[in-house]
Amino acid sequence: MGEATLQLEALTVDLGSRRILDALNGTMKGRAIGLLGPNGSGKSTLINTLLGFYKSRRGSARVLGCDINRDRERIRGLVGYMPENDAFISGMSGVHFVRYMAEISGLPAGAALERAHEAFYYVGLGEVRYRKVGEYSLGMKQLAKLAQALVHGPQMLILDEPTNGLDPPARQRMIHLIQEVKRTTEMRLLLSSHLLRDVEETCDEVLILKQGRVAGICDLEAERRANRKFLDLETVGADESFTHRIAALGCECAVLNGGRMKLVMPDSVEIREIYRIAAEKSVQIRKLNYRRDSLEDIFLKAMHENGAQPNAAPAAAAAREVAHGSL
């Protein structure tokens, strides 16, 4: 995986007289990139610009190494797009609709039909593939949209709010499918959502947008690895010798009141070694917590770091809304 999945080079987009995206910069190499931000932060506009629906005012972006201004057609051949809103032809059966989209993507008629059936089975709509798409439930329509985005075997899947309007079981099914796509294929993902949990469960890199600007870029995988280093302990009977033994492992150790300890562990140390030393020293570990630096923390931090701007209060409110609405 040499080339960056997404590269933003001072990308600026105006719609009418309004600036929607303002000099976005950043390089993301992860396989699954999450676009996160409150409503109206520019997530969908960024996707539409990457697809060539909107023209950039200044700057550019690269999708899988292709410039959005020069290689528009090539990008469209490489990606599968699942829009946020309804997108179907109501009079067509599901499989006919997906076959149609596959043929537009360039698959020969026979292959398109075969893969349309496969795509429907893959997303779990095999039994209803001959029903008209207009008669599908909302969850089924979302899955049909995913099927049409997958059918031609794209190198990158762009999902705009894929869980929008879904009830919890349907949302879970959609998330599982996205995770499965990520796990079992070579495809890269760009997922836009205002729901932190969706992004946290599916992505390994996050681009946080706020009022059309980059509020933060975060490598979730690195953060997850880093999270393992921070431990909160509550102990009974811990004395200096216990602390020395822990420190001898290479851990940084801070002892607080009431038997509470905070540890920063090096990568080489496993938690079971803490338990082993505790057993040797007859120390009871009443509570052990990873100090999780969750996506919510990262998101709120990104929002507040930009909070010095005039619109900080609404941004913070939006951040709270996003964070608490989903977690």
Added chain:
Amino acid sequence: MAVYKRSYAAYGGGHTPVARRFLVPARFGWSQVFASRVFTASYLVVGVVPLLVGALLIYITDTPAVQALIQARGLLEINRMWFLNWLQVQGWFSLLLAAWVGPTLVSPDLTNGALPLFLSRPLSRTQYVVGKSLVLAGLISLISWVPALVLFGIQASLGPEGWAAANVSLIPAIVASSLLWMAFLCALSLALSAWVRWRVVATGLTFAVFFLPAGFGTAANLVLRTSWGNLLNLWWMMVVVWHHLFGLADRLRNLPAGRSSEPMPLSAAILTLCTATGFCLLLLNKRLRAKEVVRG
């Protein structure tokens, strides 16, 4: 891979050429219109019956024995005028077709937001429009210039010696007349289909575009004692162009709409039709966008 396998495999096969991708919407459009038996039956009637009637008339005209049998000697002459009249009849049938099929072309893709799915793939807006136009153009072709050329061939083989050579200029006239009419009807149908969601309304508007302005034009002619009101009569403008293409411009004076005064100049007719077609394409261009931009 068997369809019951619930696993994903990347596609490793070939792709169709991008330049031919516009044929996909056309093919799916045809399969959709012919899914209706009523349409298929009606289409066969307007396509086959005029062809058979035309062929029969040519046969009677070119076979003295049959003329004698039915005592119709000299009743009909197969000439430029005959072909122009036949094409005008088919022109009206083409309008009916456009009113029937036109509203189903773009509207279903816009109603439920499917257009971004087309345009996020390697298919340009122009290819999309050409593909959708081909649905109607193909249907109109099969009832207009294609059978007209067949009739020309029948007449060439059954008619007097030298008829084909003397009338060879009919071939480009037939093709050009039909293509012009087809282009206008396609632009009009797509524009109406893009802007009007309800099929009945779009069908009604297709007819209204021809009859309402023509009515106003006639009223203007009567009130202002002029013939320039005919500029609003799009069908008449097309008839003017057709007469010139068939080399029958002189006969325009004998037709009802041309009686009042001097016949409409060809340039005015062409300009009117180009303006109307351009306006339709402008409407289409405004509507056919993957995402609408809200100004403000």
